[in-house]
Amino acid sequence: PAPLPPLKTLAPFRVGACVQALHLDDPALAALLAREVSQLTPEWQMKMEYIVQPDGSFRFDAPDRIAAFARAHGMGLLGHTLVWYAQAPEAFARLDENRIGFTDAYRNYILAVAGRYRGQVVGWDVVNEAVAEDGDGWRDSLWAQRLGAFDHIALAYRTAREADPDAALLLNDYNLEYFPRKRATYLNLAERLLASGAPLTGLGTQMHVAADVPPGEITRMIRELASLGLPIHISELDVSLTRAENKLLSRAELQRRQAAVYAEAAEAFMALPERQRFAFTVWGLRDRDSWLTAENAADAPAIFDNAGRPKAGAVALAEAF
Numbered sequence: 431p432a433p434l435p436p437l438k439t440l441a442p443f444r445v446g447a448c449v450q451a452l453h454l455d456d457p458a459l460a461a462l463l464a465r466e467v468s469q470l471t472p473e474w475q476m477k478m479e480y481i482v483q484p485d486g487s488f489r490f491d492a493p494d495r496i497a498a499f500a501r502a503h504g505m506g507l508l509g510h511t512l513v514w515y516a517q518a519p520e521a522f523a524r525l526d527e528n529r530i531g532f533t534d535a536y537r538n539y540i541l542a543v544a545g546r547y548r549g550q551v552v553g554w555d556v557v558n559e560a561v562a563e564d565g566d567g568w569r570d571s572l573w574a575q576r577l578g579a580f581d582h583i584a585l586a587y588r589t590a591r592e593a594d595p596d597a598a599l600l601l602n603d604y605n606l607e608y609f610p611r612k613r614a615t616y617l618n619l620a621e622r623l624l625a626s627g628a629p630l631t632g633l634g635t636q637m638h639v640a641a642d643v644p645p646g647e648i649t650r651m652i653r654e655l656a657s658l659g660l661p662i663h664i665s666e667l668d669v670s671l672t673r674a675e676n677k678l679l680s681r682a683e684l685q686r687r688q689a690a691v692y693a694e695a696a697e698a699f700m701a702l703p704e705r706q707r708f709a710f711t712v713w714g715l716r717d718r719d720s721w722l723t724a725e726n727a728a729d730a731p732a733i734f735d736n737a738g739r740p741k742a743g744a745v746a747l748a749e750a751f
């Protein structure tokens with residue numbers, strides 16, 4: 431077969447992948463990233479867990495490296511993420527609480543991080559996974575308890591805007607294709623933020639899906655999210671073989687469905703009006719780079735194989751773009 435043109439040259443929007451600073455030491459991966467993608471998301475080194483040190487100081491070595499790589503290759507940088515319940519280290523709880531107060535510590539963190547990358551990022555996942563797991567309301571967290579379930583979210587958007595006047599400010603969440611109830615709560619949060627004047631400018635849907643996600647659900651989700659009129663980011667797409675619910679499906683059948691899922695995601699995204707296509711990001715370019723493979727070596731969720739050859743998923747994206 432003829433070699434596949436680079437995905438970033440086919441797509442009329444940014445094509446992204448996540449990356450860790452360490453990955454950039456792998457020349458084969460660095461070359462594949464440079465060839466295929468036009469946007470990078472730091473996989474975890476822009477998270478609070480990485481940035482906030484035990485003594486409360488901040489470190490930016492790894493995120494700076496990723497930012498420099500993106501800049502050197504003319505790629506967009508997607509900041510991920512300012513506020514995430516799963517990354518509220520003790521260090522944050524201690525951040526100068528007595529001297530400046532919790533609200534200022536929270537604001538200072540956002541101002542410092544979003545301020546440092548001002549002019550470098552195309553956008554931020556300002557609040558990650560704000561909706562409760564079962565879709566029943568908003569998630570509990572350190573910040574929800576101290577600043578209010580809604581208020582801490584709205585404050586994060588206002589503060590991020592203060593730090594960076596131009597960045598897209600996104601909301602990001604997962605399982606939105608699986609749980610219509612969670613999707614409704616997510617959309618409700620977005621509407622409430624907009625109504626309160628918070629500068630939310632786009633909606634991210636992670637899309638950590640399994641190969642047996644029922645056909646049609648991804649399309650339905652993307653259409654529904656788009657109904658608010660904001661740009662949509664497919665922000666962390668991967669399609670797991672080993673997380674499939676249906677344990678009777680053969681590996682070959684799962685691989686076939688995996689390609690069909692990538693195709694459905696790409697086609698549904700392409701069907702959006704151009705101004706609503708923020709970017710299309712996969713969570714790991716090669717199978718071996720994926721967090722899912724780290725968890726289960728039998729998984730192969732990505733669009734490139736371990737040697738960097740395009741799998742059927744990459745072909746499906748190329749055809750759709």
Ligand code: XIL
Nearest residue numbers: 473474510558602604636638666721
């Ligand atoms: C994951 C990374 O892939 C892992 O390397 C890290 O240890 C934990 O976080 N939703 C998100 C991502 O928004 O930040 C998560 O990334 C995957 C789920």
